[in-house]
Amino acid sequence: MAFRITGLPAAEFADWFALDDAGLAARGAVARTADSNPGFPCRISLTDAAVGERVLLLNYEHLPVASPFRSRHAIYIRAGETTFDAIDTVPPMLRSRLLSLRGFDAAGMLTGAEVVGGEALEAALEPLFADARTAYVHVHFARPGCYAARIERA
Helix, strand or coil, X not given: CCXXXXXXCHHHHHHHHHCCHXXXXXXXXXXXXXXXXXXXXXXXXXXXXXXXXXEEEEEEXXXXXXXXXXXXXXXXXXXXXCCCEEECCCCHHHHCCEEEEEEECCCCCEXXXXXXXXXXXXXXXXXXXXXXXXCEEEEEECCCCCEXXXXXXX
């Protein structure tokens, strides 16, 4: 089964990087400096920030659906990144973490869920996409619970 993984659209966040600390605070966000790698995963490029890089930590509505599963959580983003968009390619950022996979139908209702090490992502997608109702899968980092990426059938 072919699949497509996408990060968040870079253009959606362009204005965030012009904000100073007060501007970020007014929007409920903060700037941080990465002090470990891995540890500061950019949801645009699906790469980990290098130690010393500036990242923004903000709240993002990753599942803006009219269902009980509507959801938002904290994410990191980095300036100047290109949106990850690839077929049958798993970025190292996902491979190295424990993941929670959540399948959703077109109406934003949960169709299935799995917890898996990133090295076994493809195998865990099979049963989720075997359910014809599943339109897409959201990937979350299992321990902190934050949104990581979206996966669709390719």
